[in-house]
Amino acid sequence: MLVSAGQLPTMIEDTASRPHRAAAAPALPAQPMAYRRLLLVVRTLLRVFFRRVEVLGRENVPGRGGGLIVAWHPNGLVDPALILATCPRAVAVGARHGLFRWPLLGSLMRGLGTVPIYRRQDLAPGPAGGAAAAAPTANAANAASLEALAQAMAEGRFVALFPEGDSHDRPRPMALRTGAARLYLRACELTPPDAPPPVIVPVGLFYNDKEIFRSNAAVVYHPPLTLPEEAAYRAAVPEGEGRERVRRLTRHLETVLERVVYATDSWQEHHLLHRMRKAATVERWLALGVAQPPPADAEERLLGFARVWTAYRELRRRRPQETERLLRRLEEYDRALRALGLDDDDLDRRPLASELAKLARLLAQVVVVYLLLPSFFLLGLAVNLPAALAVGWIARRASARRKDEASIKLLAGAVVFPLTWLALAALSAAGWLALHRVFPGIPDSPLPAAAAAFLVCALGGAVALRYERVARETWRAVQVGITRRRRARAIARLRRERHALYGAAMTLLADFPLPERVDAASWAGPL
Secondary structure: OOOOOOOOOOOOOOOOOOHHHOOOOOOOOOOHHHHHHHHHHHHHHHHHHEEEEEEEOHHHOOOOOOEEEEEOOOOOOHHHHHHHHHOOOOOEEEEEHHHHHOOOHHHHHHHOOOEEEOOHHHOOOOOOOOHHHHHHHHHHHHHHHHHHHHHHHHOOOEEEEOOOOOOOOOOOOOOOOOHHHHHHHHHHHHOOOOOOOOEEEEEEEEEOOOOOOOEEEEEEEOOOOOOOOHHHHHOOOOHHHHHHHHHHHHHHHHHHHHHHOOOOOOHHHHHHHHHHHHHHHHHHHHHOOOOOOOOOOHHHHHHHHHHHHHHHHHHHHHOHHHHHHHHHHHHHHHHHHHHHOOOHHHHHOOOHHHOHHHHHHHHHHHHHHHHHOHHHHHHHHHHHHHHHHHHHHHHHHHOOOHHHHHHHHHHHHHHHHHHHHHHHHHHHHHHHHHHHHHOOOOOOOHHHHHHHHHHHHHHHHHHHHHHHHHHHHHHHHHHHHHHHHHOHHHHHHHHHHHHHHHHHHHHHOOOOOOOOOOOHHHOOOOO
């Protein structure tokens, strides 16, 4: 997904309107300043959309030489945006051609050097009509795009593809298409003999709730792959053997992405493994004498899930019946926790009535958050709530599938919110002029009034977002305290069950090494 900032590919002509020119290879003009400015726009949008984006493994991206970044595709346009914004190298992304027809988005993608990947449904039918007639045009256009990307890699730049070919809502990667393998092998052929071959860097993308505004995301760059046939990839081979080589590399990439994203068979299974991760984390802290552990960062969460995921896969292979029983117990534990509205670490909190100082602080927090602060954020809420509702409505109406909602929200919000602030700024300027006509003593300067209104609206929105989070956290603290007092026996039982689950899992894994780093190479060997 990378290309140097100074040399990014431009787009092929839109074959929907000019199919006879679809196969023309893209040029690679220098546009470092434009790229950096547009990248700042992408980063700003992500900073607004996500509460936090944590990045691990940037050091695994080589500082020099060409390469290919491969990642799964669970969240539409947000996936390439995160890679563009977090990768230490400039990135040229291969993206579905139909996206270039979206207003504003197409211009942004062209400015960032995104290269179109064509599908038959994206192209106008040929003279005979139908998808079959469009197929040669799509194949020729894709060949030109892949050739341009391969040449960029051979020249020492970085490129990115999502080899599944489409975004989805599954808990594991879909079957990969062969484009990434063909691209990499072609780049190896084009690389000069005295230069090292391009590398393949797998990336894991993780969202705690991808449809929700102001959620968290994590991006993990893994070390470049160790490829068993790397030395042979530089040599040309007969056509039949070349196809088999593409298939082998594609299967290899499928295995890599399965490991990189910790694939599961269902979202329920995924959720239960996260539940085991949380329970194990709490038990380990308790063993160290820490009853209230600090919040885990992305590296801790991913390492914990990597350990649980690795253990689960091994136990399911070695002891399937015992593993299934353990999973059913975990499911019952999870169901009871959710019924009480608690999380694993809530089980060890002391009842508020026994800690008068904490109770007093919580009451003071409730008074401040729910009685005093609302007056400071009402303006931001009043201004931005209609715009937020409009963005949500647009996302629901425009999204063909649920997985598209985050992308639509990101794009619609980038337009709707600034337009709302500009409209109110214009109204403020008009109101100022009206006051000036009534009261000539008021300076005839509507622009400062408009600028002040715009800033107040924008800052008010930021304050409202921050207040919403504080209010939600305060209400959760109150709920936990009330639940603990009313359900003391149930909580004690769940605490014992959590300890028993952890002990049973550790007994089954007594002789199995678990990963110690968030790094696939540290626990799975060469990918």
